[in-house]
Amino acid sequence: MSCIIKANTVIEGDAEGELVVSRQTFSFFGGFDFNLGEVVEPKSDIYGADLKGKIFAYPRGKGSSSTAGVILEALRQGTAPVAIINVESEKILAVGAIVAQVMFGWNIPIISITDEDFQKLISGRHVIISNGQIHLF
């Protein structure tokens, strides 16, 4: 059943793609390989998942301050997710996205939603992010 979820925009932009959902906290540094576009942390509930071109949802960030660097390199290589959905978006991630925009003109929308709405997200669903809303198909 399709539905619409209202979101707060952290980094503006529209995106469309398949959803990959982790229920755990996530660090791009050590958790994601920018050469492969895959989740490489064995303890992750989505270990091995391909994030390239996907809409990646995880509740909160954690870990190293190198996450911004990993995002930027993934954008350069074209291995990054096309958008990120969080409950709380941390500054380190937002910075990577801001630098990508200001310095290189690369865009990765980041939005945040409530804990309750996050529960509605399921891997494999098709999603359109537009005008600060998530359309879940």
Added chain:
Amino acid sequence: MKLTRFEEDMLAGKEGKGTQVAMEIIVRLGELYGASELIPVSQAHIDGCLYAAVGEAGLIFAEKLQSLDAKVRVPTTLNATSRDIDDWQEHGVDPEFAEKNTRMESAYLAMGAIPVWTCAPYQAGLIPRFGEQIAWAESNAILYANSVIGARTERYGDYTDICCAITGRVPFFGLHKSENRAGQVLVDCSSISFENSADYFAVLGYLIGDLVKDKIPVIKGLPQWVTGDHLKSFCAAAASSGAVALFHMVGITPEAPDEQTAFQGRKPGEEIEITGEMISKSREQLSSGQGGHVDAVLIGCPHASVPEIMQIAAMLRDKKLRGDRELWIYTSRAVNHWLTVSGVVPELKAKGVKIIKDTCFINTDLRMWNFATVMTNSAKYAHYMTGRTGLKAVFAGLDECMHAVYKESEKPGV
């Protein structure tokens, strides 16, 4: 956002194109988090200089700022780089990879940063005072500066760090503000028996980081003998399993003379009691590999301090290394220099121990070694080992680490 005339000038490009771009990024970040003004910082620590972590984009970014003639406006130290700048060839680092590092290092040096090349700048770098407004990156150093020293920084990451340094400004938000530094979760450690070792505090940090995520814990029940090195291990672990940027330890850290002060008079949102069982479970989670065969023992994440290396030298005195297992100690070039002069580094090197400076095992190129399993007393190494290098890690105390490298017949008392 309200900007001073000088800040407006920076944003308008009157201080050069490099400053303008940096200012644009700082203003965007501030607007995103609702900051109404910027404040000056007295110093910065840069994390974005680690080529292995940030890749080609990080190099392009640094060289772009360099080409725009950006210069740091406040004293700025550099985190580890992705090789030992003097001895990388001896460690088998690929020359092409080393060349990328040379370019990255040169770009940051050209901007005027100070080559301390360490992830523990609070032990061998520019050490801030209590309450000082600073802009630090490197998750363990952020946590140490905020909590142990009581300086004030947000969780800056790659790229904002250098923008803060170039502008000398940060948005006035988050942990720069007193009211946001109050404790949120009470963590009671009164019922556990503390061990006087780095690995014990690493496990405790790993557990608490996982429990509190990005909240500010107020931790009580700690012994008075806790050292800066214990807290260094704690910080690196808590900032790996969680996104902790500040903790208070009652009677230990400067913003927590007592529980009430640490919470700024507010009530804890949550209370957690730490048990011995939780500690054991957290310790188990840190190992991705089994004991038995170990290729190398790694010490120094964050970079080993003078006392830590002196302790290892004392443990290995009158012992011979097995020869089939490597013992690598990662440290800063400052610590390496002091201990070279004192004779400790030559003593360890004569036994076959590698003292590696400037860099980090999980952020360099070590393919030629073909390691499969490594042992370490660092929770941060253990946590990131598989994701970063594909290797398995065995997490162990320093005693076990040393037992793994010296000859069995040379055990004490034999």
